[in-house]
Amino acid sequence: MCETAFACFLNVLNLGLRSGGGIADVIGAQPYSSDHVGLFVARVIFDLSFFIIMIILLLNLIFGMIIDAFGELRDQKTRDEEDQKNICFICGIERSEFERHCNFEEHTVEEHNIWSYVFYLVYLVEKQKISKTEMTDIENLVLERYLIKSYEWVPVGKSLSLEKIYEKENVSKEDNIELIQKKVEGIQQDVVNLSKQLNTSLIGDLKASIQELNGKVQVNQKQPAYIQELFRKVEDIQRSLAARPSQ
Numbered sequence: 001m002c003e004t005a006f007a008c009f010l011n012v013l014n015l016g017l018r019s020g021g022g023i024a025d026v027i028g029a030q031p032y033s034s035d036h037v038g039l040f041v042a043r044v045i046f047d048l049s050f051f052i053i054m055i056i057l058l059l060n061l062i063f064g065m066i067i068d069a070f071g072e073l074r075d076q077k078t079r080d081e082e083d084q085k086n087i088c089f090i091c092g093i094e095r096s097e098f099e100r101h102c103n104f105e106e107h108t109v110e111e112h113n114i115w116s117y118v119f120y121l122v123y124l125v126e127k128q129k130i131s132k133t134e135m136t137d138i139e140n141l142v143l144e145r146y147l148i149k150s151y152e153w154v155p156v157g158k159s160l161s162l163e164k165i166y167e168k169e170n171v172s173k174e175d176n177i178e179l180i181q182k183k184v185e186g187i188q189q190d191v192v193n194l195s196k197q198l199n200t201s202l203i204g205d206l207k208a209s210i211q212e213l214n215g216k217v218q219v220n221q222k223q224p225a226y227i228q229e230l231f232r233k234v235e236d237i238q239r240s241l242a243a244r245p246s247q
């Protein structure tokens, strides 16, 4: 069965991998004998190592790689499908950007329809063959770019409908800013008027009140002198009464 080393290697590989328990299934078990303990142990080690390394590790490694490869392919397919559903093929703008302003389906069907571009290219190629002299500058330019595989003419990252909407939004934003500026100016004017009123009427009232208070304080300060004079007069009357001869 194993006449050369190479034939032996192939046989071990072929029969060993196809057997559930490894090469030991094919070459048979080594019976224990007290005379050949070393041979028995060597066979045990060989059979077990073949089973662990080839059957458990290597085969599972290969299965794992195959499953991983399929998984990667599936992920790639899912990513591609997501891209097709959610990104415009022509401009590359995402569905979410369109949904904020308009309809994505409408955009991909009416504005950036893939087939319209394909038809246009076919039309240009055919027109060049049939009536080259009737081609316009734009048609010549697009065809020329297409033939050298340059896609500058494709509106990558651009959409007329979105640009129009952005323009409108910018105009309304500018209007809003102007409105806010006017309001701020109005508020500033109000503040100036209020401060003027405060300076004139309120501060005037305050000044009058302070002056009135000052007058009262001055009157209060005069009172002791007045009282002292009263006291003096009372003392004079008392003195004159005392000076009168008693009857």
Ligand SMILES: [Zn+2]
Pocket: 088, 089, 090, 091, 092, 093, 107, 112, 159
């Ligand atoms: Zn588009």
